[in-house]
Amino acid sequence: MPPQWAGLSPELLLSVDRDSEERLCAQLEGQLRDAIRTGRLRADERLPSSRALARELGLSRGLIQDCYAQLQSEGYLVTRVGSATRVATGAHIPKSPEAEPSPTRPHLTADFRHGVPDLASFPFTDWLWATREAARTMPTADLDYGDPRGSSALREVAAGYLRRVRAACAEPARTVICSGYAQGLGLALGALSRAGARVVAYEDPGGPAVARAAADAAGLTAVPVPVDEQGVDVRRLAATGADAVIVTPAHQWPTGVVMAPSRRLALIEWAMREDAYVIEDDYDAEFRYDREPVGTLQGLAADRVISIGTVSKSLAPALRIGWLLCPPALMAPVTEAKHASDRGSPTLDQLALARLIESGRYDRHLRRMRTTYASRRTALITALTENAPSVTLSGLAAGFHAVAHLAPGLDEETVITRARARGVGLYGMSACRASGAADPGQLVLGFGNVTVRGIGEGVAAVADLLEPSGA
Amino acid sequence: MPPQWAGLSPELLLSVDRDSEERLCAQLEGQLRDAIRTGRLRADERLPSSRALARELGLSRGLIQDCYAQLQSEGYLVTRVGSATRVATGAHIPKSPEAEPSPTRPHLTADFRHGVPDLASFPFTDWLWATREAARTMPTADLDYGDPRGSSALREVAAGYLRRVRAACAEPARTVICSGYAQGLGLALGALSRAGARVVAYEDPGGPAVARAAADAAGLTAVPVPVDEQGVDVRRLAATGADAVIVTPAHQWPTGVVMAPSRRLALIEWAMREDAYVIEDDYDAEFRYDREPVGTLQGLAADRVISIGTVSKSLAPALRIGWLLCPPALMAPVTEAKHASDRGSPTLDQLALARLIESGRYDRHLRRMRTTYASRRTALITALTENAPSVTLSGLAAGFHAVAHLAPGLDEETVITRARARGVGLYGMSACRASGAADPGQLVLGFGNVTVRGIGEGVAAVADLLEPSGA
Numbered sequence: 001m002p003p004q005w006a007g008l009s010p011e012l013l014l015s016v017d018r019d020s021e022e023r024l025c026a027q028l029e030g031q032l033r034d035a036i037r038t039g040r041l042r043a044d045e046r047l048p049s050s051r052a053l054a055r056e057l058g059l060s061r062g063l064i065q066d067c068y069a070q071l072q073s074e075g076y077l078v079t080r081v082g083s084a085t086r087v088a089t090g091a092h093i094p095k096s097p098e099a100e101p102s103p104t105r106p107h108l109t110a111d112f113r114h115g116v117p118d119l120a121s122f123p124f125t126d127w128l129w130a131t132r133e134a135a136r137t138m139p140t141a142d143l144d145y146g147d148p149r150g151s152s153a154l155r156e157v158a159a160g161y162l163r164r165v166r167a168a169c170a171e172p173a174r175t176v177i178c179s180g181y182a183q184g185l186g187l188a189l190g191a192l193s194r195a196g197a198r199v200v201a202y203e204d205p206g207g208p209a210v211a212r213a214a215a216d217a218a219g220l221t222a223v224p225v226p227v228d229e230q231g232v233d234v235r236r237l238a239a240t241g242a243d244a245v246i247v248t249p250a251h252q253w254p255t256g257v258v259m260a261p262s263r264r265l266a267l268i269e270w271a272m273r274e275d276a277y278v279i280e281d282d283y284d285a286e287f288r289y290d291r292e293p294v295g296t297l298q299g300l301a302a303d304r305v306i307s308i309g310t311v312s313k314s315l316a317p318a319l320r321i322g323w324l325l326c327p328p329a330l331m332a333p334v335t336e337a338k339h340a341s342d343r344g345s346p347t348l349d350q351l352a353l354a355r356l357i358e359s360g361r362y363d364r365h366l367r368r369m370r371t372t373y374a375s376r377r378t379a380l381i382t383a384l385t386e387n388a389p390s391v392t393l394s395g396l397a398a399g400f401h402a403v404a405h406l407a408p409g410l411d412e413e414t415v416i417t418r419a420r421a422r423g424v425g426l427y428g429m430s431a432c433r434a435s436g437a438a439d440p441g442q443l444v445l446g447f448g449n450v451t452v453r454g455i456g457e458g459v460a461a462v463a464d465l466l467e468p469s470g471a
Numbered sequence: 472m473p474p475q476w477a478g479l480s481p482e483l484l485l486s487v488d489r490d491s492e493e494r495l496c497a498q499l500e501g502q503l504r505d506a507i508r509t510g511r512l513r514a515d516e517r518l519p520s521s522r523a524l525a526r527e528l529g530l531s532r533g534l535i536q537d538c539y540a541q542l543q544s545e546g547y548l549v550t551r552v553g554s555a556t557r558v559a560t561g562a563h564i565p566k567s568p569e570a571e572p573s574p575t576r577p578h579l580t581a582d583f584r585h586g587v588p589d590l591a592s593f594p595f596t597d598w599l600w601a602t603r604e605a606a607r608t609m610p611t612a613d614l615d616y617g618d619p620r621g622s623s624a625l626r627e628v629a630a631g632y633l634r635r636v637r638a639a640c641a642e643p644a645r646t647v648i649c650s651g652y653a654q655g656l657g658l659a660l661g662a663l664s665r666a667g668a669r670v671v672a673y674e675d676p677g678g679p680a681v682a683r684a685a686a687d688a689a690g691l692t693a694v695p696v697p698v699d700e701q702g703v704d705v706r707r708l709a710a711t712g713a714d715a716v717i718v719t720p721a722h723q724w725p726t727g728v729v730m731a732p733s734r735r736l737a738l739i740e741w742a743m744r745e746d747a748y749v750i751e752d753d754y755d756a757e758f759r760y761d762r763e764p765v766g767t768l769q770g771l772a773a774d775r776v777i778s779i780g781t782v783s784k785s786l787a788p789a790l791r792i793g794w795l796l797c798p799p800a801l802m803a804p805v806t807e808a809k810h811a812s813d814r815g816s817p818t819l820d821q822l823a824l825a826r827l828i829e830s831g832r833y834d835r836h837l838r839r840m841r842t843t844y845a846s847r848r849t850a851l852i853t854a855l856t857e858n859a860p861s862v863t864l865s866g867l868a869a870g871f872h873a874v875a876h877l878a879p880g881l882d883e884e885t886v887i888t889r890a891r892a893r894g895v896g897l898y899g900m901s902a903c904r905a906s907g908a909a910d911p912g913q914l915v916l917g918f919g920n921v922t923v924r925g926i927g928e929g930v931a932a933v934a935d936l937l938e939p940s941g942a
Contacts, residue, residue, distance in 0.1 A: 073765050120611050318817065
């Protein structure tokens, strides 16, 4: 027994379990790797000869030799001719610091977080049916790397759907499948940046954090432009000198304003005049309650508008499927950006979505959800009217969120903090303002993923906080 | 009938089909939008009054009014008080130029394209089973936006798999799920760039186009470093002053060299000394024929090596699932980059892969494929030995491609072009060289997605081109 090994007998260090399914050689290798990584065997330390270790463990010498050879080829051990096998230097792994815990969402009685659809209504049966059908009929070649624009089947079906339901001027050859709004925006801004754009404007209030991060990643400067009760202020937009603007025409995020016809036309006129582009986030227009949804802006000016849509609100965010409708001039750079980013979205998922839409199951799901959201919307209006009459609501024409205007004197942050302590998740408008200002105090109430009962109980639990006397 | 409408009667322009499932109002809207987009109705053109059009079409006036109102709210029509409804200016869509055709691969009798596994062996039944199981057991909350690092279930299972099969030092908390090698490399280089890296080295021969494009996107300079029969030349690497290097230690792409133990240690020593990082593309090590696969380099130095793996070779590229094992210092920036890029990969697919691995079906598939590839490898060796004896093969220890060394005097490009004319897809080493040089003439023969019969027939069809006398 060599001295380096003293006090640490191989029996203690190594043990083999003859009943394990893992091969004996693999067991030994794993234990030796661990011993080296954790420092139990130190750099340059000498290992027993294969003959000696074989005898100690009652294994064949050939097995030990195979094991040493494997670890030698991986760089854990060093063998010199005529000398003992030793632990290589540089193979010691320092302990990792404690891992951060996974981000978890606190459990809340009622959570009015916005941007989340009713997850419990996800049509699992339809989705699995569509996946099976897609798998059954997909050509073998579709398992290869695909067209970075996306599967032609989905581009065909999605373009048809967007023409029919969103009055979009959609063609498969101008459609790129992406993984959702964030990626779609990134691809669009990347393409614009390469085409020479420098400044991108975004609506205020809106999603300043997302717009700024995406602009930053594309090397662009992001500037806010105010939204009034007609939509984005096009005169103020023109004054920024922006090369592009991100807008939510069908249902402004988060105010819920539907962009006025005159603004739609002024916006397109601006884009034509300035050789600029409009990025349309067509994010929840499927759900409109008082009338037919307003068609896309893209339908009015397909060569000036990039329209981005997803199934994150209509089905579930976890599917990660969306699309861009590209003006002719941007089709090639957007495709290239998608290829560079991830080589295209997963094909089977795309084919499943195509099946879901084609079969009419997608429309049926949307109709069902419209009823669900309509009753939640009514529940929210009723609950607030009855329990917190000083709150006024706006932005309820479409989608599944509303803006609650707090009475003067009520502090957004205080209301949110106190509600949280009672197990109710409320979210303020300040996060949507470019300035971060919390005045006037407003809440953005999502009702997509809260049940009618949850809405009633949630509002009742915090109603006193929403009244001037209660805060 | 107003004069603007003359010669173009509404009956000609518009028609409604009472038997169609589409609502009459939607039919009319669609036709008017199309007429405006295509220029059949010009800007400022006056429309008939709702009363007149209703009479012409035999529809109610209210329906026409609804239709006009919808198009007005979308910006196609303009209504002024006391005046007729007119077509808005700016709503005309110029015709798109002809769409480019989809990229299609030519049909070949035998295609020795590399980097593609046997697509016909994709385990559809197992994958659908795993998807169903994942759907059946996933918590509703998993349908929401998820952890950008990926589903904790898959990170757990993948880390365990990589520890067991690839001797990686893998922990779930240091694992990020991505969409494949391209995205993984992009995330890694983006994180390194933000940490101050400026130069990234890549193996030559290797994948110069991919390395350069990814480096460019991350704002880094890419420099080639030669590979010899021991792997990447670490002395030449040190001379470049690179902050990171991309390597393929288990089976060098495309030469097939297995990195020598001394080089593995020298590479890690370089990274430690220079505070640099090694990006390990662990791309086809699952398939090794002569012995157990060499474990990952990451297992030797988890704080200096970013290991990227995928299921593109083990299952299919179309699934778009891969993973990064990150050193502690890079975990946060890589996670952030993944969040910015696409908010995380699709959850159901991740859960399905976790199920597939957990259930042992993934291992079983790999075992089956190892047999398949081994027989194709034998078929290739046999076919070339018998039909084109002047060709020598190398790089056959693992994976499913080999390098064919052409006899002196044979021109790579000529051989490829002539083979193509005979329906055989061959691919040259020149595309893998940083210089693009075609000398010495070598072919990179992929045998993953060609049957034993296809290999025999393909080699026979081009054998004369591979002999000095035949070219």
